[in-house]
Amino acid sequence: MQELVYLNGWTGTFDEATISVNDRGFNFGDGIYEVVRVYESRLFAMDDHLDRLERSAKAIDLDLPWQKQELTAITEELLAESGISEAMVYIQVSRGTAHRNHIYNEEIKPNILVTVRSVPERSPAMYQNGVKLITQPEFRWQMCHVKSISLLGNVLAKNRAHRAGAAEAVFVHPDGTVTECSASNIFIYSNGQLLTHPADNKILAGITRKHVLAAAESLNLPFAEKPFKINELMKAEEVFFTGTIVELVPVVEVDGQSVAGGKPGPVTAKLHQEFTSLRK
Structure with missing residues (x-):
C-alpha cells in the first residue's frame, strides 16, 4: 500500500509531487475541493461529491474541463494503484497557473490534484x-x-x-x-x-x-x-x-x-x- 498523488496526468508520491509557485490556488486560494471516504475499496457517495464540486465551480465562475465520469475514472485508478482499502481521497481543482494577478485570463487551464491517503485512526x-x-x-x-x-x-x-x-x-x-x-x-x-x-x-x-x-x-x-x-x-x-x-x-x-x-x-x-x- 502506498499513499499517492495525481497531478495533471502525473502520478507519484507526495515527496515527489511539485506544483508551480504561480498556481492560483497557492497564491489566492482560488480553487475548490472535495474529500471522499473510501470503505472497503469503494468510493462512498462519489456522485454526491462530484455534484457539489460542480456547484462550487459554478459559484466561482470556474469551468471544469472534465466530466464526472473522467474524474471518477482518475480517482478509481489512483485508488486501485495505491492498494489502500480504507482511504480518504482529496480532489482539488485550482483555477490554473499564471503570473500573480487578481484578474485571470478566461482561457486559463485549471489544475487538478487527486490524492489517496489512509484514513487516520479515530479513538x-x-x-x-x-x-x-x-x-x-x-x-x-x-x-x-x-x-x-x-x-x-x-x-x-x-x-x-x-x-x-x-x-x-x-x-x-x-x-x-x-x-x-x-x-x-x-x-x-x-x-x-x-x-x-x-x-x-x-x-x-x-x-x-x-x-x-x-x-x-x-x-x-x-x-x-x-x-x-x-x-x-x-x-x-x-x-x-x-x-x-x-x-x-x-x-x-x-x-x-x-x-x-x-x-x-x-x-x-x-x-x-x-x-x-x-x-x-
Whole structure:
C-alpha cells in the first residue's frame, strides 16, 4: 500500500509531487475541493461529491474541463494503484497557473490534484464518551456553501478549539443562530425532532449530513432543516456533528458547560447505526 498523488496526468508520491509557485490556488486560494471516504475499496457517495464540486465551480465562475465520469475514472485508478482499502481521497481543482494577478485570463487551464491517503485512526472514546465543543463568533465570508480551498477562517477556529482541548468549534452569528462547525455540520435533537441548519449560503451542506437526514427518514425520525439558537443547543437532549471522516460524533460539553446530559444519547447512536447500514 502506498499513499499517492495525481497531478495533471502525473502520478507519484507526495515527496515527489511539485506544483508551480504561480498556481492560483497557492497564491489566492482560488480553487475548490472535495474529500471522499473510501470503505472497503469503494468510493462512498462519489456522485454526491462530484455534484457539489460542480456547484462550487459554478459559484466561482470556474469551468471544469472534465466530466464526472473522467474524474471518477482518475480517482478509481489512483485508488486501485495505491492498494489502500480504507482511504480518504482529496480532489482539488485550482483555477490554473499564471503570473500573480487578481484578474485571470478566461482561457486559463485549471489544475487538478487527486490524492489517496489512509484514513487516520479515530479513538473509540470519541464515540463512547462524546466530545467537547467551543463556540466561535462567525467571522467568515458569505459564501460558505462553496467548498473553497480558502479555509483560513475555519483553520483559525479549529485551532482555537484544539488549544481549548475541544474537538470542534461551532460558529454562532450575532443573533445567536448556530450554523455549522469548522469542519463539520451540527445537529441537535429536542422535543422529538432532529434539527440542523438549512443548506443555504451560511453553511457547507455536507455529504454526510445529507445521508444522516436520509437515515433519519429511514428511521421515521422527524427532522427539520431550520435555524436554531445557541440557547436551544445548550438545552438540547442530544447534540452531534457530522463529517466525511468522523461520520457522527456525539457532543457532551460546550464552552465548559455540560450538554445533552453529559453523555452520548440513544438517538445519535441509532442514527449512526442506520447511517452505517445505508452506506453499505
